[in-house]
Amino acid sequence: xxxxxxxxxxxxxxxxxxxxxxxxxxxxxxxxxxxxxxxxxxxxxxxxxxxxxxxxxxxxxxxxxxxxxxxxxxxxxxxxxxxxxxxxxxxxxxxxxxxxxxxxxxxxxxxxxxxxxxxxxxxxxxxxxxxxxxxxxxxxxxxxxxxxxxxxxxxxxxxxxxxxxxxxxxxxxxxxxxxxxxxxxxxxxxxxxxxxxxxxxxxxxxxxxxxxxxxxxxxxx
Numbered sequence: 434x435x436x437x438x439x440x441x442x443x444x445x446x447x448x449x450x451x452x453x454x455x456x457x458x459x460x461x462x463x464x465x466x467x468x469x470x471x472x473x474x475x476x477x478x479x480x481x482x483x484x485x486x487x488x489x490x491x492x493x494x495x496x497x498x499x500x501x502x503x504x505x506x507x508x509x510x511x512x513x514x515x516x517x518x519x520x521x522x523x524x525x526x527x528x529x530x531x532x533x534x535x536x537x538x539x540x541x542x543x544x545x546x547x548x549x550x551x552x553x554x555x556x557x558x559x560x561x562x563x564x565x566x567x568x569x570x571x572x573x574x575x576x577x578x579x580x581x582x583x584x585x586x587x588x589x590x591x592x593x594x595x596x597x598x599x600x601x602x603x604x605x606x607x608x609x610x611x612x613x614x615x616x617x618x619x620x621x622x623x624x625x626x627x628x629x630x631x632x633x634x635x636x637x638x639x640x641x642x643x644x645x646x647x648x649x650x651x652x653x654x
Contacts, residue, residue: 441490448483449507452629455480456514459639469520473635480631491622501621505607508628512600515638516593526592526641527563532571533581534561534589542578546570558590573643580646592640599637599645603628609652 455476459469496504532542538555545551547567555561573581580598587594610624627633627648637645 437490441487441494444483444490445487445504448480448487448625448629449504451476451480451483452511452631452634453507453514455631456511456634459520459634460515460517466520470522473522477631477635480629484625484629488620488622488625492620495620496622501611501624504622504625505628508607508625509600509604511629511634512596512603512638515634516596518639521640522635523640523642524563524565525643526595527560528565528571529573529577529581529595529641529643530558530560530585530592531564532573532578533583533585533595534558536578536582537585542571544570560590560592577643577646580643595641596638599641602646602649603633603637605649606652609649613652 455473458476459473528547531547534555535542535545535552540552540555546569547561547564571578581595584592584595584598587597607624607628610627611621614621614623633645636642
C-alpha cells in the first residue's frame with residue numbers, strides 16, 4: 434500500500450542523505466584525529482545498516498532504470514565528496530604514487546627502495562617524502578604498477594589520478610553487478626550494497642587502497 438511506499442522512500446532517502454553527509458564531513462573536517470576516526474566508524478555502521486534496510490525493502494518492487502541511475506549517481510557523488518579529506522586512514526597511496534612516478538620515468542620500481550640515492554633526481558613532490566617504509570623495495574605486483582603509473586600520469590604530484598581510477602573501477606563493478614543481478618533475476622537494488630557502502634569510501638579514497646582496484650575484476654569473474 435501507500436504506507437509501504439512511503440516507508441521505502443523515507444528509508445532510502447535517509448540512507449542516501451547519511452551517505453552524502455558523512456562523505457562530505459570526512460572531506461572537510463579537520464578536527465581531532467581520534468574524533469574523526471570514531472565518527473567515521475559510526476557513520477560506516479549507520480550507513481551500512483540503512484543501505485541494507487533500503488535494499489531489502491525494495492526487494493519485491495523493481496525500480497525504474499532512471500531511478501536506479503540516480504541512486505548510483507548518489508554513490509559516485511559520495512566518493513567525490515570525500516576526496517578533499519586531509520585526514521587519512523592509511524599512507525599506502527603515497528607509495529603507489531612513488532612507484533608510478535618511478536615507472537613513468539623508465540626505472541624498474543623493484544630495483545631500488547625509495548630512499549636510494551639513485552632516485553634522488555626524481556624527488557620534488559611533497560608526496561615523495563611521505564612514502565611509508567622508504568628503506569624497503571616495493572611489494573606490489575606488476576599489474577598494480579601499471580595502475581600506479583596511470584594514476585601518476587593523470588595527476589603528477591597528486592593522488593587524485595589514482596582515486597579517479599578507483600572510481601572508474603567501481604563504476605565498472607556496479608555495471609557488472611547489475612548485469613549479473615538481472616541475469617539471475619535478483620533485485621537490482623542489491624547493487625546499492627556496493628554503491629552505497631560507506632566502507633568503500635573509507636578504504637578506497639582516504640586516500641586509497643590497492644584492494645579497491647580489484648572490485649571490477651571480482652565482479653567480472
